[in-house]
Amino acid sequence: MKELEQFLLDQMEHDTPSLLSHQAAEHLISSKVVRPGVVVLMQMVGSARNAAGALTSEKVDHLLTGPMRADLDRLLAHDPEIGTTRLAWLTTPAVEATPTSIKLAIDKLMYLRAMDAHLLDLSMLPRERRRFLATLGRRSTVQGLERRGERRYPILLALVASPRSTSWTRSSRCSTRRCRRASPTPRPRLTPPWRNGPRRARPGSC
DSSP states (O other), X not given: OHHHHHHHHHTTTOOOHHHHHHHHHHHHHHTTOOOOOHHHXXXXXXXXXXXXXXXXXXXXXXXXXXXXXXXXXXXTSEETTTTEEHHHHHHOOOXXXXXXXXXXXXXXXXXXXXXXXXXXXXXXXXXXXXXXXXXXXXXXXXHXXXXXXXXXXXXXXXXXXXXXXXXXXXXXXXXXXXXXXXXXXOOOOOOOGGGSSOXXXXXXXX
């Protein structure tokens, strides 16, 4: 069972119990080991998830300075300036590309830059683990994150470091599509540079 416990811990990029259980079953089949009971297997999955969470916190602990923790905590606090939490403000996507929504996306980027989110390096975590944590942050409520205690910080770190943490990408894509539809003239076709100028005569031709 020690081998199975290590296998589950190695799958730290995943956190869904059903997926971990399925992977554990496949691992046991490939290793030709009799699968333990369902209750025992789910207990092992739960222990592996807790261990993966602790390992994630350990790997990003050097990023959680006092100022960074304060900035992350402010994401969960109500901000009278915007009438909601910064978490909700950052994760609310733009509906369409209007000048107002594009300006709002730029404001979000500037806010994240002010807390040095663009300097965060989470490469010590597997890519799928970073993606999972960022998605969890976008889908979680303030109350849900607060109940996680210290484990909320890796989630918030992955969220603010993610390129999808604001609606800027969606706004810029919408703006590009909108401009293309509104353009009254077709885009000019580019002529390859080798077609400019006179054609050379073939050797031996007259």
